[in-house]
Amino acid sequence: xxxxxxxxxxxxxxxxxxxxxxxxxxxxxxxxxxxxxxxxxxxxxxxxxxxxxxxxxxxxxxxxxxxxxxxxxxxxxxxxxxxxxxxxxxxxxxxxxxxxxxxxxxxxxxxxxxxxxxxxxxxxxxxxxxxxxxxxxxxxxxxxxxxxxxxxxxxxxxxxxxxxxxxxxxxxxxxxxxxxxxxxxxxxxxxxxxxxxxxxxxxxxxxxxxxxxxxxxxxxxxxxxxxxxxxxxxxxxxxxxxxxxxxxxxxxxxxxxxxxxxxxxxxxxxxxxxxxxxxxxxxxxxxxxxxxxxxxxxxxxxxxxxxxxxxxxxxxxxxxxxxxxxxxxxxxxxxxxxxxxxxxxxxxxxxxxxxxxxxxxxxxxxxxxxxxxxxxxxxxxxxxxxxxxxxxxxxxxxxxxxxxxxxxxxxxxxxxxxxxxxxxxxxxxxxxxxxxxxxxxxxxxxxxxxxxxxxxxxx
Amino acid sequence: xxxxxxxxxxxxxxxxxxxxxxxxxxxxxxxxxxxxxxxxxxxxxxxxxxxxxxxxxxxxxxxxxxxxxxxxxxxxxxxxxxxxxxxxxxxxxxxxxxxxxxxxxxxxxxxxxxxxxxxxxxxxxxxxxxxxxxxxxxxxxxxxxxxxxxxxxxxxxxxxxxxxxxxxxxxxxxxxxxxxxxxxxxxxxxxxxxxxxxxxxxxxxxxxxxxxxxxxxxxxx
Numbered sequence: 001x002x003x004x005x006x007x008x009x010x011x012x013x014x015x016x017x018x019x020x021x022x023x024x025x026x027x028x029x030x031x032x033x034x035x036x037x038x039x040x041x042x043x044x045x046x047x048x049x050x051x052x053x054x055x056x057x058x059x060x061x062x063x064x065x066x067x068x069x070x071x072x073x074x075x076x077x078x079x080x081x082x083x084x085x086x087x088x089x090x091x092x093x094x095x096x097x098x099x100x101x102x103x104x105x106x107x108x109x110x111x112x113x114x115x116x117x118x119x120x121x122x123x124x125x126x127x128x129x130x131x132x133x134x135x136x137x138x139x140x141x142x143x144x145x146x147x148x149x150x151x152x153x154x155x156x157x158x159x160x161x162x163x164x165x166x167x168x169x170x171x172x173x174x175x176x177x178x179x180x181x182x183x184x185x186x187x188x189x190x191x192x193x194x195x196x197x198x199x200x201x202x203x204x205x206x207x208x209x210x211x212x213x214x215x216x217x218x219x220x221x222x223x224x225x226x227x228x229x230x231x232x233x234x235x236x237x238x239x240x241x242x243x244x245x246x247x248x249x250x251x252x253x254x255x256x257x258x259x260x261x262x263x264x265x266x267x268x269x270x271x272x273x274x275x276x277x278x279x280x281x282x283x284x285x286x287x288x289x290x291x292x293x294x295x296x297x298x299x300x301x302x303x304x305x306x307x308x309x310x311x312x313x314x315x316x317x318x319x320x321x322x323x324x325x326x327x328x329x330x331x332x333x334x335x336x337x338x339x340x341x342x343x344x345x346x347x348x349x350x351x352x353x354x355x356x357x358x359x360x361x362x363x364x365x366x367x368x369x370x371x372x373x374x375x376x377x378x379x380x381x382x383x384x385x386x387x388x389x390x391x392x393x394x395x396x397x398x399x400x401x402x403x404x405x406x407x408x409x410x411x412x413x414x415x416x417x418x419x420x421x422x423x424x425x426x427x428x429x430x431x432x433x434x435x436x437x438x439x440x441x442x443x444x445x446x447x448x449x450x451x452x453x454x455x456x457x458x459x
Numbered sequence: 460x461x462x463x464x465x466x467x468x469x470x471x472x473x474x475x476x477x478x479x480x481x482x483x484x485x486x487x488x489x490x491x492x493x494x495x496x497x498x499x500x501x502x503x504x505x506x507x508x509x510x511x512x513x514x515x516x517x518x519x520x521x522x523x524x525x526x527x528x529x530x531x532x533x534x535x536x537x538x539x540x541x542x543x544x545x546x547x548x549x550x551x552x553x554x555x556x557x558x559x560x561x562x563x564x565x566x567x568x569x570x571x572x573x574x575x576x577x578x579x580x581x582x583x584x585x586x587x588x589x590x591x592x593x594x595x596x597x598x599x600x601x602x603x604x605x606x607x608x609x610x611x612x613x614x615x616x617x618x619x620x621x622x623x624x625x626x627x628x629x630x631x632x633x634x635x636x637x638x639x640x641x642x643x644x645x646x647x648x649x650x651x652x653x654x655x656x657x658x659x660x661x662x663x664x665x666x667x668x669x670x671x672x673x674x675x676x677x678x679x680x
Contacts (some may be wrong), residue, residue, distance in 0.1 A: 071619040246540070256470050259560035261474035265566055267635055268481055274550075276631055283640045290561050326556075329569035333639060335612040355548065372648070373610065 011194070012187040019183030026179075027172035035161070036371065042157050042164075044128070047118045049137035050131030052149040053080050056137055057092065066140050068094060080152055089123065089151040092138070095144045105149055108132050117383035120154070128155045208234040208307075233259070242300060249293045260286045261335050295424040298357060302428050305354050307434035314350045316387050316420035316456070317343040320380055323359045327367060336370045336393075346387035348456045350436045355456075357434035361425040362391045362452055369450065386438075388455040397444035429454060460571065461502070463484045465495045465518070466510040466537065471560075475508070478564055480636055483622060491515045499532075503577055504570055507534045526553035533574045537562070563639055572596055586621055589664045589679045593621055602663040609659060616652050618665065620677035629674035634635070 034323070056076045062069050065249055071091060080088050091101035108117045108130075116133045134147040200214060211228035260283055269278045324340055331338035366376035370393040377392045433440040438456040445451040462479060466472040476486045487502065489495040492515050511518040518536065525531050527662040536549045536557040549557050555574040558567055575596050586593045601605045602661050609617065614639055619628060630646040637652070640645045653675055656674050657667050664680050
């Protein structure tokens with residue numbers, strides 16, 4: 001019956017995978033963002049310096065005697081040197097005339113919109129960044145455009161960028177690893193209440209259908225409430241089916257009683273041996289069915305009460321006496337001397353109805369299996385912290401072979417096939433004993449009859 | 460004995476009346492609580508047999524009300540419910556005993572005797588024949604003034620014979636009445652009991668004679 005559920009996916013794994021994907025995307029994004037910001041900042045700072053350098057050259061230009069004089073300031077190049085140790089080019093031109101520097105330094109692409117422009121280009125086999133600035137200079141009556149361009153190779157900037165990229169990569173990677181760890185922890189702690197719930201349901205006894213009362217997170221409330229309502233329905237249907245069985249047994253008993261009574265009356269009138277045998281057979285069958293029904297109901301009752309054991313003080317001696325008195329007519333009928341050999345006072349904690357039922361089954365067996373003209377004897381002794389009810393008879397005893405088997409449901413000794421029995425009697429006694437932490441021992445006494453000991457602990 | 464049977468199932472009521480009549484009992488049948496109270500008002504019964512589910516009420520209310528009566532008649536409950544709690548319940552309400560349907564009539568009679576014995580039964584159960592005095596309830600047999608110790612089955616066998624002196628009882632019929640149906644017994648067992656009874660009766664003027672091919676009968680000399 002223990003069917004495996006069909007497993008599809010795992011919440012914990014799904015949670016981890018989703019968090020990891022998120023972390024990976026974020027880490028990659030982080031890497032690119034850091035890289036692009038770094039590149040931008042590096043370029044801006046280079047541009048600023050290049051532009052400052054170009055402007056300082058432009059500023060140093062002066063007009064003297066109608067001639068333009070440019071005194072290249074040392075600072076114009078030293079400030080560039082602070083960025084990195086690399087090559088610097090410049091060109092100064094006025095109008096269409098080239099004045100100084102590298103004549104082939106490329107001018108700005110397209111038409112320049114403002115006085116200051118920055119552009120990247122290729123120069124002498126290297127990538128360079130160029131800042132170009134210009135100013136109108138008046139020489140006498142003529143106005144000329146003085147233009148200064150300063151270029152710097154990009155090696156230094158590249159190196160800085162790649163260093164920053166490495167750092168960004170390391171940061172991204174460690175961010176990812178940290179998130180992975182975090183994701184695992186989160187997934188575990190998220191699924192923990194689920195595991196706890198599963199465990200608490202699994203730990204329950206087979207008949208424990210009480211609702212789950214332990215606090216659960218709000219997301220699990222619908223699950224738990226539907227679980228509870230399911231168990232409630234199950235409980236109801238169990239109770240209903242038990243009631244139905246009891247009711248069915250009850251309904252059948254009255255017509256059976258009619259049949260049995262009529263059969264007894266018929267038996268008085270029938271003379272022929274084979275007809276008599278048939279009627280006797282009929283009566284025996286009725287007895288057997290009614291007895292089995294009764295025992296099965298008793299067994300269901302015992303199982304139910306044993307699972308929900310309510311303990312109260314039980315005067316064992318009084319119960320033994322009462323049970324013996326109840327069974328006296330039955331023993332009389334079979335001419336079995338049912339006697340009490342001695343009752344020591346013993347009070348235990350337990351369910352009196354269960355204990356009475358167990359005793360009735362034991363004594364019933366003793367009377368049933370005792371010899372004709374035989375005896376059955378019950379005694380109650382205190383032994384090593386236990387109250388022990390001992391029931392003996394002088395019948396054939398238990399079969400020597402697997403005596404253990406008789407406790408199993410519907411199993412009966414092989415030497416008693418001539419007697420009506422359901423095979424549930426000792427099962428019931430054993431269940432009652434277990435429910436009370438007691439024990440059922442049975443064997444044969446020295447005289448050969450059965451000797452059954454039912455013991456209960458005092459506390 | 461005189462019984463009042465309170466049972467609403469007509470078939471079962473009739474069957475029980477017929478069955479008890481076979482053993483010489485007188486049975487009045489009431490099929491409702493009100494009819495039962497009517498019967499109780501007119502007649503004194505030795506025992507009341509009470510079904511629990513009745514058309515005009517629960518047998519348990521009858522039990523409870525009946526318990527309050529002075530020298531109330533003992534009641535045996537006939538229940539179709541075999542659950543322990545139900546059985547214990549009717550005893551707590553004042554029933555003297557219960558039997559679960561369907562029941563064995565010899566067990567039922569044994570229970571009736573036990574109940575009547577507990578309640579201190581009526582003296583009308585005494586049977587005197589010749590020099591024998593038999594009290595079927597107490598289960599004692601006197602020859603003259605000497606009590607004879609008989610085992611239960613010997614007593615029951617003797618009760619059958621003394622109930623109808625001179626009548627022939629076949630072995631199978633005696634088996635039916637002496638043993639319950641779940642016992643495997645042979646007719647030899649009857650011979651054993653008859654032999655024992657003869658021994659006990661040796662000093663009396665009663666003898667059990669064998670009628671060849673027919674059975675046994677009790678005769679007084």
